[in-house]
Amino acid sequence: MIAQNQDVVVEMLKDPATYCEAGPVETIETHISRIFLIGQRAFKMKRAVKLPYVDFSTPELRVAACEKEVELNSRTAPGLYLNVRRITRAGNRLAMDGSGELVDAVIEMVRFDQSNLFDRMAAAGKLSPSLMISVARMIAQYHRSAEVIHAGSGSANIGGVLEINSAGFATSHVFDGKEIETFNAAFRDALARHAGLLDRREAAGRVRRCHGDLHLRNICVFDSEPRLFDCIEFNDQIATVDVLYDLAFLLMDLWHRGFPQFANLVMNRYLDDADDEDGFILLSFFMAVRAAVRAHVTATQVEEGSQDFTKLIAEARSYFQLAQTLLAQTPTRLVAIGGLSGSGKTTVAEALAPQIGAPPGARIVESDRIRKAMHGVAAETKLPDKAYRPGVSERVYRQIAWRSELILAEGGSVVADAVFDKLEDRDRIERAASEADVPFAGFWLAADPSVLWRRVTERKAGPSDATIDILSRQLQRDVGPLIWRKIEADRKAAEITAEMAALVEGTASSAVGLRKTGS
Numbered sequence: 001m002i003a004q005n006q007d008v009v010v011e012m013l014k015d016p017a018t019y020c021e022a023g024p025v026e027t028i029e030t031h032i033s034r035i036f037l038i039g040q041r042a043f044k045m046k047r048a049v050k051l052p053y054v055d056f057s058t059p060e061l062r063v064a065a066c067e068k069e070v071e072l073n074s075r076t077a078p079g080l081y082l083n084v085r086r087i088t089r090a091g092n093r094l095a096m097d098g099s100g101e102l103v104d105a106v107i108e109m110v111r112f113d114q115s116n117l118f119d120r121m122a123a124a125g126k127l128s129p130s131l132m133i134s135v136a137r138m139i140a141q142y143h144r145s146a147e148v149i150h151a152g153s154g155s156a157n158i159g160g161v162l163e164i165n166s167a168g169f170a171t172s173h174v175f176d177g178k179e180i181e182t183f184n185a186a187f188r189d190a191l192a193r194h195a196g197l198l199d200r201r202e203a204a205g206r207v208r209r210c211h212g213d214l215h216l217r218n219i220c221v222f223d224s225e226p227r228l229f230d231c232i233e234f235n236d237q238i239a240t241v242d243v244l245y246d247l248a249f250l251l252m253d254l255w256h257r258g259f260p261q262f263a264n265l266v267m268n269r270y271l272d273d274a275d276d277e278d279g280f281i282l283l284s285f286f287m288a289v290r291a292a293v294r295a296h297v298t299a300t301q302v303e304e305g306s307q308d309f310t311k312l313i314a315e316a317r318s319y320f321q322l323a324q325t326l327l328a329q330t331p332t333r334l335v336a337i338g339g340l341s342g343s344g345k346t347t348v349a350e351a352l353a354p355q356i357g358a359p360p361g362a363r364i365v366e367s368d369r370i371r372k373a374m375h376g377v378a379a380e381t382k383l384p385d386k387a388y389r390p391g392v393s394e395r396v397y398r399q400i401a402w403r404s405e406l407i408l409a410e411g412g413s414v415v416a417d418a419v420f421d422k423l424e425d426r427d428r429i430e431r432a433a434s435e436a437d438v439p440f441a442g443f444w445l446a447a448d449p450s451v452l453w454r455r456v457t458e459r460k461a462g463p464s465d466a467t468i469d470i471l472s473r474q475l476q477r478d479v480g481p482l483i484w485r486k487i488e489a490d491r492k493a494a495e496i497t498a499e500m501a502a503l504v505e506g507t508a509s510s511a512v513g514l515r516k517t518g519s
Contacts, residue, residue, distance in 0.1 A: 006048045009087055009104045010034065012094045013043060032056065032234070036106075043085070043106040044069075054234040063105040069233040070107055076142055076211070076228035077220075082108045110222075118216040118226075122257055132262045135219060135226045136269035139250070142228065143243040143274060146208035154202030154242060155195035161289055162187050168296030172303055174316050183320070186327050187292065190285050197410075201242055201279060210246035212239030215253040244279045248286035251360045252294075255287065256322055260354040264361035268353070272369055272379070277403065281410040284358040288326035295319035330358035333413045334404060334433040335504055336484070338420030339445030340474045341466035342452035342459070343489045344496070348445065349417040351497040356504065357413025365407075367418035368463035370399045379463040388470070397425040401432045408436035420444075423480040441504045442484030449475055451490045 012018055013036045014025050026037040032054060036043045046065055050057040056065060066084045073081050085108050090100030114120060118135075121127050151157075165187070169180045191198075201207070211218075212232030220227055232239040247270055254263040271277060298316035302309050333356055337345050346366065354361035372379045374396065375387055386392075397418065404414045420426050426442065433440035456471050485503065487496055 006045075006104065009045070009094065012087070013045065013106065018096070019043075037111055040111050042109040042111045044109060045104060045106045053238060056234070059102045059104055063102065065234050066105045066107050069231075072231050072233050073229050075145075076138070076231070077222060078227075080110055080112070080222050080227060080229055082110065084108070112220060112222055116221040118219040118221075119253075119257075121221075122216055122254075122259065127259065127262060129262075129265060131221075131226060132266050133269050135250075136266040137273050138226060138228065139214070139247060140270050140273035143208065143210065143246065146210055146243070148205040148208050149240045150202070150205075150207070151237075151240065152202075154198030154200070154207055155191060157202065157207055157241060158198060158245065158286075158289065159191055161293070162191060165289070165292045165296050168300055172296065172299035172316075174299040174302055174313055175320065183292075183324070186324070187289070190288070190327055194282055194285055197278070197282060198242065201282075206244070206276070206279065207240060207242050209236060209240050210243060212241065212246065214246055214249045216250065216257070219250075242279070242282075242286070243274070244276065244282055245286045245289070248283055249290045251283065252287040252290040252322070252326075255359050256291065256294075256319065260359065260361065261351065263359070264354040265350065267360045268350075268364050271363065272373075277363075277406065278410070280363050280407060281412045283360055284326050284330075287359060288323045291319045291323035291326060295323060326359055328358075330413075332408060332411055332436070332438045333357060333362070333504060334408060334416065334429070334436070334438055334440050335362070335414070335500070336416040336418075336420060336426070336429045336440070336442045337445065337500075338418060338426065338443070338484065339447075339489060340419060340421065340452055341464065341471045342455035343445035343447050344455070344493060345417050345419075345445060346462070346464070347493045348489075348496050348500070349415050351493050352500055352504075353415045355497075355501045356415060362413040362415045363407050365400050365403050365414055365416045366463065367396050367400060370403075371396050372463060374399070397422075397428060401428045404429065404432040405435060408432065408438055419474065420484075421474060421477060421479045426484065439504075439506075441500075443500055443503075444482055444484045444486050445489035445496070446486050447489040 014027065016022060016025055016038060019038050019041065021039045023038055028035040028037070032047050032049060034045050034047065046056040046062040048056055048062070056062050063084065063086065070081045070084055085096045085106050086102055087104040087106065088095055088098035088100040089103045090098055094103065115124070118127065162184070166184050169175060169184070175183075211228055213230065214228065218228065218230045220229060251263045251267055254260070254266065267283060271280060295316050298312055298319060302312045302316065335352065335356055337349050337352075339345050346368070349364050349366070353364050356362035369379050371387060371392070372381060372383065375383055377383065400416055400418055404416055407414050416429050418425070420429070430440055430442065452471055453468065456466055456468060459466070487499060489496065
């Protein structure tokens with residue numbers, strides 16, 4: 001009955017004359033909103049619904065929700081949300097921003113090309129590394145300024161999500177009782193394993209008022225920049241989560257759509273900016289929870305009698321299976337990639353990392369980025385020669401080993417990326433694996449000097465400051481006894497990565513440089 005009272009407002013918003021426009025009005029409907037598109041504008045109204053997690057049952061509540069949505073989203077999508085328009089009634093006449101009785105409200109937004117939604121761009125193959133790096137940095141910046149909320153323990157916060165998932169699965173017939181029972185038990189076991197870390201993160205202020213719905217469809221390119229929009233405004237409890245659980249929705253969405261390399265890239269660039277290394281080991285669990293949410297929500301839609309039930313069942317099952325994969329225990333590994341400047345270490349590391357460890361893949365510990373961070377500058381900022389003195393470089397390599405040890409100790413996998421042209425540095429990174437009692441694989445990318453010269457000369461902007469002079473000095477040095485597996489680097493990155501991945505998986509575990517350390 002509540003929703004029926006909105007029908008006359010909906011008819012008004014479907015009429016082009018309401019907007020003084022001649023063109024047709026396009027309508028998009030979701031379970032809690034309707035969007036009306038005309039000309040260069042979009043008008044979004046809240047459905048008059050009252051559900052366990054949202055109450056839009058009165059005009060006053062809908063106005064308040066609209067105002068909050070504009071306020072929250074203007075922080076991450078400036079210029080996209082314009083204002084709130086009140087719909088009023090005087091007699092039998094409805095009007096926008098009239099002087100009569102309030103009956104509803106809409107948010108006025110700038111209309112943008114739907115092809116600029118990230119889910120559409122993903123389907124069209126238009127996502128790029130540079131775009132994903134920008135998104136990662138934007139999310140990290142957003143999380144830094146998000147309000148810290150202390151409203152219970154970190155484990156209780158995620159435990160509440162698991163309870164909602166369990167209740168959601170109980171209302172669906174897509175999955176049988178036995179598999180749901182096993183599924184829920186696996187999540188309870190995982191929560192118990194991570195409870196201590198979750199609680200410590202909450203105490204440290206990592207639970208904040210976040211976006212809450214950070215998947216690809218809620219990111220767009222607007223004014224030539226990526227923007228986060230359509231955050232959860234209607235329920236602060238749902239949006240108050242660990243910042244890495246917020247990020248995990250995007251990582252899960254990328255992984256589910258077949259973009260593991262972008263999921264790994266976003267994760268690494270986010271952690272570089274957010275200084276949130278201790279939570280890295282939680283990401284696979286958080287992604288699993290997000291996949292389970294999508295599985296039960298999609299399964300619920302099947303019960304609502306959708307005409308696309310066959311497609312929805314398949315989609316629900318794909319999320320369910322992904323969640324199971326994400327919960328599975330994955331062996332921890334340390335892979336070190338060395339080689340002179342121009343050998344392609346960073347390119348190979350970024351291609352290999354998604355294949356190492358649990359999704360979203362290995363944490364890349366990179367010398368160039370550590371050096372820049374030690375000097376308090378962005379990764380793309382060129383450092384002076386004094387930043388590369390032997391004493392500074394020794395501190396960089398100690399940082400690489402120390403960070404690797406921390407991640408390995410928590411059960412995460414690492415790809416260490418540095419020149420490693422000194423025996424003591426290679427020994428140090430091997431000891432990090434030995435002390436954590438995890439398998440180690442060391443690779444040395446070898447290439448003819450002419451290839452290295454060409455690559456360094458042609459190198460574009462990035463974290464490396466290597467020049468021809470630096471390469472010349474590297475070529476003159478003796479790297480000492482090299483027991484790491486030599487890999488011919490004058491090939492496509494995909495070929496090199498495939499060879500390394502096979503070796504890491506143990507197909508040639510007896511080869512030099514690939515062994516179970518400590519044994």
